[in-house]
Amino acid sequence: MNNTIRKIAIVAFLTFGCFSASTAEAFTASTNIPEAQYPKVDTDRCAHFRIHAPEARDVKVDICGTKYDMTRDADGWWSAVTQPLVVGFHYYFLVVDGVSVIDPASEAFYGCGRMSGGIEIPEDAETAAYYTFNKDIPHGQVRECRYYSDIENAQRRCFVYTPAEYETRTDRRYPVLYLQHGMGEDERGWHQQGRMADILDNQIAAGKCVPMIVVMDYGNCGYIFGARPGETRADFGATFTPIMINELIPFIEKNFRALTDRDNRAMAGLSWGGHETFQTTLYNLDKFSHIGSFSGALFFLADGIDKAYDGVFTDADNFNKRVHTFFLGMGTEEGFGSDRISKALTDAGINNTYFASQGTHHEWLTWRRCLNEFLPLIFKQ
Amino acid sequence: MNNTIRKIAIVAFLTFGCFSASTAEAFTASTNIPEAQYPKVDTDRCAHFRIHAPEARDVKVDICGTKYDMTRDADGWWSAVTQPLVVGFHYYFLVVDGVSVIDPASEAFYGCGRMSGGIEIPEDAETAAYYTFNKDIPHGQVRECRYYSDIENAQRRCFVYTPAEYETRTDRRYPVLYLQHGMGEDERGWHQQGRMADILDNQIAAGKCVPMIVVMDYGNCGYIFGARPGETRADFGATFTPIMINELIPFIEKNFRALTDRDNRAMAGLSWGGHETFQTTLYNLDKFSHIGSFSGALFFLADGIDKAYDGVFTDADNFNKRVHTFFLGMGTEEGFGSDRISKALTDAGINNTYFASQGTHHEWLTWRRCLNEFLPLIFKQ
Numbered sequence: 001m002n003n004t005i006r007k008i009a010i011v012a013f014l015t016f017g018c019f020s021a022s023t024a025e026a027f028t029a030s031t032n033i034p035e036a037q038y039p040k041v042d043t044d045r046c047a048h049f050r051i052h053a054p055e056a057r058d059v060k061v062d063i064c065g066t067k068y069d070m071t072r073d074a075d076g077w078w079s080a081v082t083q084p085l086v087v088g089f090h091y092y093f094l095v096v097d098g099v100s101v102i103d104p105a106s107e108a109f110y111g112c113g114r115m116s117g118g119i120e121i122p123e124d125a126e127t128a129a130y131y132t133f134n135k136d137i138p139h140g141q142v143r144e145c146r147y148y149s150d151i152e153n154a155q156r157r158c159f160v161y162t163p164a165e166y167e168t169r170t171d172r173r174y175p176v177l178y179l180q181h182g183m184g185e186d187e188r189g190w191h192q193q194g195r196m197a198d199i200l201d202n203q204i205a206a207g208k209c210v211p212m213i214v215v216m217d218y219g220n221c222g223y224i225f226g227a228r229p230g231e232t233r234a235d236f237g238a239t240f241t242p243i244m245i246n247e248l249i250p251f252i253e254k255n256f257r258a259l260t261d262r263d264n265r266a267m268a269g270l271s272w273g274g275h276e277t278f279q280t281t282l283y284n285l286d287k288f289s290h291i292g293s294f295s296g297a298l299f300f301l302a303d304g305i306d307k308a309y310d311g312v313f314t315d316a317d318n319f320n321k322r323v324h325t326f327f328l329g330m331g332t333e334e335g336f337g338s339d340r341i342s343k344a345l346t347d348a349g350i351n352n353t354y355f356a357s358q359g360t361h362h363e364w365l366t367w368r369r370c371l372n373e374f375l376p377l378i379f380k381q
Numbered sequence: 382m383n384n385t386i387r388k389i390a391i392v393a394f395l396t397f398g399c400f401s402a403s404t405a406e407a408f409t410a411s412t413n414i415p416e417a418q419y420p421k422v423d424t425d426r427c428a429h430f431r432i433h434a435p436e437a438r439d440v441k442v443d444i445c446g447t448k449y450d451m452t453r454d455a456d457g458w459w460s461a462v463t464q465p466l467v468v469g470f471h472y473y474f475l476v477v478d479g480v481s482v483i484d485p486a487s488e489a490f491y492g493c494g495r496m497s498g499g500i501e502i503p504e505d506a507e508t509a510a511y512y513t514f515n516k517d518i519p520h521g522q523v524r525e526c527r528y529y530s531d532i533e534n535a536q537r538r539c540f541v542y543t544p545a546e547y548e549t550r551t552d553r554r555y556p557v558l559y560l561q562h563g564m565g566e567d568e569r570g571w572h573q574q575g576r577m578a579d580i581l582d583n584q585i586a587a588g589k590c591v592p593m594i595v596v597m598d599y600g601n602c603g604y605i606f607g608a609r610p611g612e613t614r615a616d617f618g619a620t621f622t623p624i625m626i627n628e629l630i631p632f633i634e635k636n637f638r639a640l641t642d643r644d645n646r647a648m649a650g651l652s653w654g655g656h657e658t659f660q661t662t663l664y665n666l667d668k669f670s671h672i673g674s675f676s677g678a679l680f681f682l683a684d685g686i687d688k689a690y691d692g693v694f695t696d697a698d699n700f701n702k703r704v705h706t707f708f709l710g711m712g713t714e715e716g717f718g719s720d721r722i723s724k725a726l727t728d729a730g731i732n733n734t735y736f737a738s739q740g741t742h743h744e745w746l747t748w749r750r751c752l753n754e755f756l757p758l759i760f761k762q
Contacts, residue, residue, distance in 0.1 A: 055479030
């Protein structure tokens, strides 16, 4: 290709994206239901959508903040190809005559405060290996447990990852990580969207993290803030902490071979789950010594770091002695402020680890990476 | 009420159903996502649906074989109230300008060959107790396990129910029931739609069935027959049996404290899963001694009972000695022929138990009841 043609090709690609790259090989998305050929993802990371809607007047795909008009053919099939998308998992919807719905060809994922469509834009196999099922290693289990909350006067559900060796090393107890989803999501998110079982299986098999139990419960923030009239930001999800402290932890420690001291108890969460993690752990440092915030929705700098969490950051030496892991991570493209918070903490003498996920937004690939960075740090004391 | 008025009221009710019964108290459906007030179900068992679709021209609710037109108000909210519905779980869809979609207010369930909406029309609490969470009894776990199939060259997933005592009685082994979903469903169905964990928890706590492991895997029939061009009825789901025999059973018996003799191995399935159960067990009676078909899709009478399954029914004495439980169940309203099959088997001298679920269709309440009848029969030898 001579330089002029190459330049034209590059300009055309940047301008038209995948619309001009129709020859890129496209593969059925891994997030589809059985037998569904579409959506597909091509080698340029463009997603191809199709739906039969002969009576609809207007159909769009709503993904990654952009609504793409779909085009109707003579038989009533609508199709669209997106611009190249960021790798990783994205929620998406079809918009049929103004109604936002799940693509019938998609598996459903709880996110955006409702069941949502989802599509995985694959990374290359080597990069994705840490969250990919590996047939040659042992696999843990993800156990659904139901328990009764006297506080809520209702049945609750949590998912508990147990490492593969939990089944055979029955004399051994394990440290426990409590791992929270974000706003509009629920206790299924870390396993389904976050691929946490593969991340744990792979790290444990490689000796990168210690075998541990991981508990995923509902953070009481599974709707979009604002859906309950009059609810303040301080209220949102705040009912979770007392349930976790008084009911969930005792339930886990009664029913699993858990280590029960603070050195062996961690909590981490993404987005609003990061906020819940700080709200829970920093007021209960007698119970936790490993803390992770992944794109945490953290607002405490606004009032001054000294005032935050009953002044927990004012005695840095004491904090650093008690908290073995203090981790903040964020995608470089999302602007959730974790970098500023990490710097402010460092300036205040608070030991912390900061991780920047290159090129990712406020989405699950950021959080898979955060978990992958966080796990090797904890329970190593 | 005098007789004339009563007659008018009855006629009006039969004619207009719930449309005239707007005063019946309505409750948010248990199958909704958090914060969703609609759908509701009223005390006349009518379901009330609502969706905001200001740009749509036509919106319907598609439930239990009927499409109800929804009515638009000035603000673009569409609503409909159904006729009284049969109790139990129903898949349903909203049809927006001809496109069948999941109600955004509904949890999603894999059924109908895709993710579907679902609504539970509650029975009275006493009748429903056997499939209802009871906070005062111990609860088992439902464990998601992933394994690799060399036959399919792919990752597979199964769900394994372990009884509550499995965690503490670590010297004990348990019998295993393999429990299959129907056409267009998958390995999630028995737990989510079928409430199998509650049924097992309640029966075990009451001493009605023995504590057992229950395995729910994908029957390779999760799409609607006909979706694969050229596939014969004999092909549909037939790839499951060799996987179950050669990979799933060994996986379970390696990873769980399972009893491994035929007296302690059962298989049951609903609809196409009933067909798969007969295909798997009746050709492998060295491995199974308890067999259940719940509204099974069974066709073998057409060619004569003597020819069925390599003549397994021709030696009734031998069959009756080997098969400890042979159960057929069906709803009285569905016409799947299990009654005729049971009678033909009885006429041929084959011991079998027949259960008719009164007033129910080819739906999950029939199968909850079938499971509830089947469990006390098995593993009692």
